[in-house]
Amino acid sequence: MNLELTPEQESFRRAVCALLCEESVREEVARARRLPADQEPGLLEVYRRLAERGWLAINWPAEHGGLGSSVVEKAILTEQMIVHGIPDVVHTLSVDIVGLAIQRLGTEAQKRRWLPRIAAGEGAGCVLLTEPEIGSDLGGLSTRAEPDGDGWRLHGRKVYSLKSQFADLALCAARTTESEVRFHGITVFIVPMRAPGVRVEPLWSMSDERFNQVVLSGIRLTAEDVLGEVDDGWQVLHDLLGIERTGIEFEAKARRLLDAVLDETERTGSVEGSEYGELLVELDAEVWAGQLLAWHALGDMLDGDLDDVRCGMAKWHTTETAKRISELGPEICGLTALLSARDAEAAPGWLLESAFRDAPGLTLASGTSEVMLSLIASAGLGLLG
Amino acid sequence: MEIRLSAAQLAVQARFAPLFDDEELTSSIRRMGEQPRAGTPAEIEQLRQLVWGALTDLGATRLLLPERHGGEAAGQQGAVALAELLGGVLYQGPLLDTMTATEAVLADGTNGKLLERIGEGAPVALAVRESGSDTPAVPGPVELVGGQLTARRRFVNYAADAEYLCLIGTGQGQPICAVTAREHPTVSLRRQQDTGRGEWYDVALDRTPVLAAPAGFGAAWPRVLAAARLRQSAYLVGMCQAALALAVRRATTRRQFGQPIGRFQALAFPLAAAATRIEGACWLVRATAWEADQGIDIRLRAAQALAMAADLSRTTMSATMQVHGAYGMTEGADSQLFYRRAAVERSWLGSPRALRAEVVPLLVQRRSDSVIGRR
Numbered sequence: 001m002n003l004e005l006t007p008e009q010e011s012f013r014r015a016v017c018a019l020l021c022e023e024s025v026r027e028e029v030a031r032a033r034r035l036p037a038d039q040e041p042g043l044l045e046v047y048r049r050l051a052e053r054g055w056l057a058i059n060w061p062a063e064h065g066g067l068g069s070s071v072v073e074k075a076i077l078t079e080q081m082i083v084h085g086i087p088d089v090v091h092t093l094s095v096d097i098v099g100l101a102i103q104r105l106g107t108e109a110q111k112r113r114w115l116p117r118i119a120a121g122e123g124a125g126c127v128l129l130t131e132p133e134i135g136s137d138l139g140g141l142s143t144r145a146e147p148d149g150d151g152w153r154l155h156g157r158k159v160y161s162l163k164s165q166f167a168d169l170a171l172c173a174a175r176t177t178e179s180e181v182r183f184h185g186i187t188v189f190i191v192p193m194r195a196p197g198v199r200v201e202p203l204w205s206m207s208d209e210r211f212n213q214v215v216l217s218g219i220r221l222t223a224e225d226v227l228g229e230v231d232d233g234w235q236v237l238h239d240l241l242g243i244e245r246t247g248i249e250f251e252a253k254a255r256r257l258l259d260a261v262l263d264e265t266e267r268t269g270s271v272e273g274s275e276y277g278e279l280l281v282e283l284d285a286e287v288w289a290g291q292l293l294a295w296h297a298l299g300d301m302l303d304g305d306l307d308d309v310r311c312g313m314a315k316w317h318t319t320e321t322a323k324r325i326s327e328l329g330p331e332i333c334g335l336t337a338l339l340s341a342r343d344a345e346a347a348p349g350w351l352l353e354s355a356f357r358d359a360p361g362l363t364l365a366s367g368t369s370e371v372m373l374s375l376i377a378s379a380g381l382g383l384l385g
Numbered sequence: 386m387e388i389r390l391s392a393a394q395l396a397v398q399a400r401f402a403p404l405f406d407d408e409e410l411t412s413s414i415r416r417m418g419e420q421p422r423a424g425t426p427a428e429i430e431q432l433r434q435l436v437w438g439a440l441t442d443l444g445a446t447r448l449l450l451p452e453r454h455g456g457e458a459a460g461q462q463g464a465v466a467l468a469e470l471l472g473g474v475l476y477q478g479p480l481l482d483t484m485t486a487t488e489a490v491l492a493d494g495t496n497g498k499l500l501e502r503i504g505e506g507a508p509v510a511l512a513v514r515e516s517g518s519d520t521p522a523v524p525g526p527v528e529l530v531g532g533q534l535t536a537r538r539r540f541v542n543y544a545a546d547a548e549y550l551c552l553i554g555t556g557q558g559q560p561i562c563a564v565t566a567r568e569h570p571t572v573s574l575r576r577q578q579d580t581g582r583g584e585w586y587d588v589a590l591d592r593t594p595v596l597a598a599p600a601g602f603g604a605a606w607p608r609v610l611a612a613a614r615l616r617q618s619a620y621l622v623g624m625c626q627a628a629l630a631l632a633v634r635r636a637t638t639r640r641q642f643g644q645p646i647g648r649f650q651a652l653a654f655p656l657a658a659a660a661t662r663i664e665g666a667c668w669l670v671r672a673t674a675w676e677a678d679q680g681i682d683i684r685l686r687a688a689q690a691l692a693m694a695a696d697l698s699r700t701t702m703s704a705t706m707q708v709h710g711a712y713g714m715t716e717g718a719d720s721q722l723f724y725r726r727a728a729v730e731r732s733w734l735g736s737p738r739a740l741r742a743e744v745v746p747l748l749v750q751r752r753s754d755s756v757i758g759r760r
Contacts, residue, residue, distance in 0.1 A: 206715075211714070211715060331731070331736050339579050368707070
């Protein structure tokens with residue numbers, strides 16, 4: 001075991017910190033956080049500045065805009081972005097999910113078409129999976145890709161998608177073949193979001209970032225738009241969700257939230273004098289345990305051997321911990337932590353109130369906690385058979 | 386031992402429950418406290434006045450008044466029965482604070498005109514929190530000189546709707562209560578922006594004339610606060626009951642993998658546990674109200690009840706949100722109304738841990754049997 005970064009990794013971490021601490025970056029973050037309730041940040045200037053250094057998609061090959069580094073450097077970047085409060089949803093979706101999926105499973109033409117823009121911080125991606133009647137049960141999806149000459153016409157409705165209003169492309173799951181085997185006959189397409197036939201509508205939520213409904217009305221797609229193999233999209237989805245589940249993003253969020261709680265408790269009193277002192281000690285341990293699980297899962301990815309159960313554990317543990325801190329934060333810190341960023345007396349950094357509203361989504365997105373526990377119980381413990 | 390609703394509780398339930406029977410009205414009441422993202426505040430204002438009028442017509446502001454002041458003397462049993470109903474419809478308005486103010490003003494048995502005005506339906510806003518992390522048991526300082534009050538209070542519910550402000554503070558080492566007119570030139574309000582999108586106000590008073598300052602309030606405040614905490618517990622229990630009902634309905638109707646999601650134990654068991662704990666908390670609150678009306682000191686039980694209800698509101702709302710999935714976070718879903726409001730309501734009269742820490746000495750000192758036997 002070695003809990004320390006290598007000298008090169010530590011050097012990289014410091015360099016990222018230095019950039020993210022620059023005044024122009026802090027100002028951009030502050031502006032993004034104070035947007036009106038019906039607006040939210042899309043592609044940020046800080047992404048472009050990271051991209052100039054090849055850092056935004058650092059683990060991609062150089063020809064696709066990265067530096068060919070490993071997922072460790074990528075994890076370091078993710079952690080530092082979150083610790084420094086950089087709005088990260090567009091980045092995570094575009095680089096870590098959509099872009100990485102294309103980088104690993106796409107054709108050379110697809111990689112040339114999409115990856116350089118994403119790595120440059122100039123292209124955004126989103127994911128279109130959930131439908132009004134389909135959440136965890138993706139095998140039952142009803143979006144259809146109907147044969148049309150040498151391609152298909154895409155029809156359907158996807159919901160609860162994030163950042164679709166900014167996206168240039170989307171990974172979209174659709175049924176290409178009817179099959180008695182639910183998981184067969186699904187294809188993942190790369191859908192150009194600016195194409196005619198794509199309509200994005202807001203589904204306002206209690207979060208700062210809205211959900212979207214995306215209506216797909218006969219978009220023409222060809223084989224060039226298929227990610228992976230036709231009818232074998234289930235494997236693509238499996239890989240896609242595995243990528244989302246190492247837990248690095250969530251353990252970093254949990255750490256940042258707990259630090260915010262500790263800061264606010266100190267600001268308004270003291271941690272030692274707080275009735276919540278012991279609970280804070282407990283939560284600190286949980287956060288660290290989650291970080292270890294996430295980095296353990298990351299190690300599997302580094303070795304090219306993504307372990308579903310370990311990923312599921314990391315995802316479950318880190319999201320449940322982050323959610324618990326988010327829900328307890330206002331109780332621990334007092335009523336000021338319930339004031340929104342738009343109130344003149346909001347807790348410094350605004351974070352806790354916003355995080356409280358985001359909290360339920362942590363254990364729902366990328367596979368609910370129940371799905372994770374089911375995975376752990378069945379594939380990990382041999383139960384539920 | 387008989388664990389049933391008392392006659393007083395049944396009577397209040399029978400009187401007020403029909404008001405909230407209409408699902409459409411209930412749905413509107415749940416949203417009437419929300420600052421809309423966009424919308425028609427005039428309609429919401431109209432609804433709030435309608436609901437307040439209906440509640441006062443039914444005698445809500447007279448429940449705790451003695452008969453000599455035109456009240457019903459329904460006691461805490463009546464008050465918690467109503468508070469539970471209000472929580473169930475997520476009522477947001479000045480009623481519970483008006484009840485607390487009533488009991489505060491009653492501390493010295495004078496101020497009859499003010500009490501009658503409250504009984505007639507004058508809303509009162511309770512101003513007790515100076516900061517987000519203080520404790521109502523030890524209220525912040527105030528300056529009361531020559532019948533004029535200078536103070537600042539935050540997190541004051543529905544101050545803009547109120548006719549009076551009832552400010553609780555510490556003066557000369559003792560809790561004091563001072564009632565002022567809300568619409569006085571020396572009173573300024575600033576609406577705060579909170580996660581519940583409700584009606585919290587930052588209130589500043591600058592040498593504001595005091596209309597009433599009950600003598601001997603210092604000795605009365607612990608009892609008044611305990612009763613306020615008990616009613617808040619009942620409100621939270623009502624919220625939990627309603628949120629659980631939403632969750633069960635969702636679990637019954639939402640289908641995944643070919644069946645209602647309520648058939649999955651992973652979802653059903655947390656709801657079952659919540660239902661059980663809510664039932665326990667509900668009876669604890671009701672029993673404490675009964676004890677209060679027998680003249681028993683309820684400071685310990687009231688703090689326990691509020692801490693329990695607060696913890697329960699957090700876990701119940703979390704489970705409710707999980708069952709609803711992403712839909713539950715959307716503006717159209719009532720689940721997210723409960724989730725956000727619960728965060729505000731459960732800490733307002735003290736956080737669970739602070740409450741429990743406050744009453745440890747009472748537990749230690751407690752000796753003899755309660756009226757239902759030694760615990």
